[in-house]
Amino acid sequence: MTSEPTHPSSPRYVLFDVDGTLIDAVANQRRVWERWAAGYGLDADAVHQVALRTRPMETFSVVAPDRDPHECLAVLHELEDEDVRSGVYAAFDGASQLLAGLPPGRWALVTSNYEHRVRGRFARTGLPVPDVVVDAASVDEGKPSPLPYLLAAARLGAEPKDCLVIEDAPSGVESGLRAGMTVWGVNAPTPVEGVHRHFGSLREAVADILAFAAEPCRASQV
Template sequence: MGRHPHPYGGRAGREDRCAGHRLHGHALFQAEAEEPVEPTTQETPAARRCVFFDVDGTLIDALDNQRRVWAAWAVRFGLDPDEVYRVALRTRPVETFALVAPDRDPRACLAALHELEDEDVRSGVYTAFDGASALLHALPPGSWALVTSNYAHRVRGRFARTGLPVPEVIVDAAAVEQGKPSPGPYLLAAERVDATPGHPGLCHRREVDLTARTQPA
């Protein structure tokens, strides 16, 4: 599948290789968490791997939703939807407002965008990418988390609509001062799952099969 723009502005998504699964969008970040082991002569705790997923464009196909939200936002402010969407694909929302509506209050612009996004979570149609549900259900509880530039309540709403399991840890836009591509959100996720960051080169930006490890041999 081709490149997917980040659903609500920012860097375009990419298909990434991570542990043999198809990931549509930004990859993730792997960490190791220490697991307690039975008392033996070995004192070093065993390590388990944890993986952190982006959401929109990685697990959920939100491309059409993105288009609808930005089109509705543009119409509300009397702007050309195609031009607004073109700008939104490569900038963060606050930067989009500055470029396409420099004479408007950015707080009002952002409030309108949030309103439209929340309504889309309630009424929009969402689809999980093939294999996403099987992969997430196959992961041990506590071994994965979500790191998103969106907000946790929207993620939970979309996951409920698509039948995806919700992890214990979600690091969203409200949890950090600097979002992706800053490592901050991933480091916070590692802290919350009690893991030590490691193997940063495991995920490569190539297309792989998300169903590869979720189908029986």
């Protein structure tokens, strides 16, 4: 792990990734890609393995290079929207307690998904939605670009150095680090490279995240 930076006293802000961090959507994502693959007569497992590593447009170029990528994306979006309406979703243990305990106006969601789907999933799981949601339509460059997290900080009126990013995936961790923020990893068996702290589950991180948001100085390195 890298050394966690320290800064003078100032308000603290927490920026959350959504899928894999607050919402357990692994089974849903796999089901959506399986249905998409079936519609094109493709091997579902092979498609899903590519989709785990790339963005949708990049996935299409690999698994269906002869297909119109915009058509492929439209079909995928229809399947994702249907899954939000009818799929079974669960929040990770500790998510409800954590979000309810954060100071209003001091946290945001930064997701590679779209806001209407995030709101649908949060409604299904009973999680509160903050005032600031940075989604795939909010920025020209998604994670691992720093732009999504920098935009969230700007909308909160926060300096990047005062923001804590909670992520589960390498691209999100890189995005937060490149934005000059403190980054903690959750829901992974081993630390993602670069994180300042690592927690095996979101539940394990709840008390520390709330302490970070409540205290006028940064949490100490562990």
